[in-house]
Amino acid sequence: MAVILPEVSRTLNEYLLVPNLTTEDCAPDAVDLSAPLVRHPIGQPSPLRIATPLVSAIMQAVSSPRLAIALAQTGGLGFAHQNQPIAAQARMVSAVKRHKAGFRHSDINTKPTATLGEVSRLLQAAERDIAVVTDDGSPTGLFVGLIGSRDFHPQRHDLNDTVASRMRPADTLVTAPPTISLSDANTLIWDQRLDLLPIVTADGHLASIVLRRDYELHKQFRNETIDAEKRFRIGAGINTRDFRDRIPALVEAGADVLCIDSSDGYSVWQQRTLRYAVEELGGVVPVGAGNVVDGRAFRYLADAGAAFVKVGIGGGSICITRDQKGIGRGQASALIDVAAERDRYAEETGVYVPICCDGGLLADYHMAVAFALGADFIMLGRYFARFDESPSNLVKLDGQLFKEYWGEGSQRARNVARYDQGETELPFEEGVDGYVPYAGSLYPNVARTVAKLRATMVSCGATTLPDFHRDAVLVQVSQQSYLQNGAEVRLRSGSSSTGQ
Known part of the structure; x- marks a missing residue:
């Protein structure tokens, strides 16, 4: 007969x-939230760590170069989604890797022949105050x-009228060569009172730009996720179908870490994908795997060489796998x-394989609970989809602003590679299509979330995540506690409750 676990799914x-x-x-200032992203021998540092243990979900409604850059600036990591042609995903990775800390690949560009109306709409859509003008409107043109x-x-x-009629011509502007250091570039910005410093090659082509506001962000977020060349790090999703073509292309594009994107990772297909990456490619880039909900599946993927393992099935805000297939587990129970x-695997093998909490997070304090239960870092979809930097459309419904948001298992995404149901089309959906309340820019929201996590850990007497894993004390919440917490209060004008 079937095995019945002697527990309630929490x-x-x-x-x-x-x-x-x-x-x-x-x-709070003494709290170190940094976490290992990939496996490492016990007693040795992980080859890839992040100062802010938050990463973006591998989703069309979340992934964008703009979001990945912003998240890397704040100490986290973005993942480029795999539900697109290999070349398009590689271009997304390359767009992020072209940015050095402080040196941006110009993403708001126009041609001198464009109209003022066109550039006005461009600036409004991007919520920017200035655009770079190149001969062909590209980020590397003259x-x-x-x-x-x-x-x-x-x-x-x-x-x-044309842009040329009102633009400030290049010969009247302060520019700098690609050899300039970031320190000297920032000095030039402040001395010349510039908002934007174009970095121009000897033959007149745009190489990158340096923004005044990035200097302020760097002072606020001092732990950017960068590689040895000071380029922003980025991850990318892969699947178990075209991995032999997709992985080499993403590695060539500069991806720092990959992750198999699947609703259920306990499969021989993921094992074969990991073996290819580890054995045939020699582990040139670490590959995470998942998703799983129990220790059996974790060990299976760890033995196959997974760099990290994602935990969570059916707990996402737009996931309906539990409703459609009856598969899953409460996120707390899965994490425990x-x-x-x-921890048993680490003790037996001497290798620590980080786990990522993916799904089941509806409020900021749920992140703290997830960390207390053992998560090393957290993957978020809905949280990041609400921000300016996500690629989805901003819409107004009944006078309130929302961002479009849809699951990778929805018909809108049509992600057969992720939710393989043995068909070329999805016979049924495992995700929904909807909206999330607009929350503004990523930067202040992540800063607020980090402040909450620090404050929570202080109250729990912990200054590092390993301390938090070891020393946290938790209690189950009764039904009466739910009712008490849900008491309705009319708020004064200007008051707000900030969650996800």
């Missing part, structure tokens, strides 16, 4: 943290000038089981 919402002693040494919101006004100037197996 969600993250069913636990609260019990405070531990907060000592004089335990303060640099011919700059145009911004201070150079023309839609009510004063004819929007059918997998974390215990991870």
Whole structure:
């Protein structure tokens, strides 16, 4: 007969943290949230660590070069989604890798022959104040000038006029060569009172740009996720179908880490994909795997060479795998089981394989609970989909702003490679298509979330995630606690409740 586990499937919402002693040494500024992203021998550092243990979901509604750059600036890591042609995904990875910390690949560009109306719409859509003008409108074309919101006004100037009629020509602007250091570039920006410094090659082509606001962000976020050449790091999703073609292309594009993107990772197909990456390619880039919900599946993937293992099936906000297939496990129960197996595996083999909590996170405090239960880092979809930097459309519904959001198992995504149901088309959906409340820019939101995590860990007497794993005390929440927490209160104007 079937095996019946002697437990109730628990969600993250069913636990609260019990405070531990907060000592004089335990303060928010002393909390180190850094985490290993990939496997490593016990006692040795992980080859890839992130200062902010948050990564973006491998989803069309979340992945974009802009979001990956912003997330790397704040110390996390973005993943380029795999539900697209290999060349397109490689271009997404390359777009991020072209950015060095402080040196941006120009993403708001126009031609001198474009109209003022066109550039006005471009700036409005990108929520930027200035665009770079190149001869062909590309980010590497001949640099011919700059145009911004201070150079023309839609009510004063004819929007059918060309950009050339109002732009600031290149020969009147301060520029710098690619050999300039970031420190000297920032000095030039402040000395010359610039918002944007174009970096121009000897033959006049645009190489990159340096923005004043990036200097301020760098001062705020001092732990950017960068490689040895100070380029932003980026991950990419892969599948178990075209991995022999996709992995080499992504490695060539510069991907720092890969992850098999699947709703259920406990399969021989993932084992074969990992073996190819580890044995045939010699492990040139680490490959994570998943998703799983128990220790058996974790060990299977760890033995196959997984760099990390994602935990969670059916707990995502737009995932309906549980409704459609009856498969899954409460995220808290899954984390408890997998974390215990991870620790046993580390003790037996001397190798630590990080686990990633993917799904089941509906509020910021759920992240703290997930870390307390053993997660090394967290993958978020809905959380990041709400921000300016996500690629989905901003829409207004009943007077409120939303961002479009859809699951990789939805018909909109048509991601057969991820949800392989033995067909060339999806016979049924495992995800939904909807909207999430718009929340503004990624930067202040991530800073707020990090502040909450630090404050929670201080209350629990922990200054590192390993300490938190070891010392956290949790209690299950009763039904009466739910009712008490849900008491309705009318808020004064201007008050707000900030969650995900």
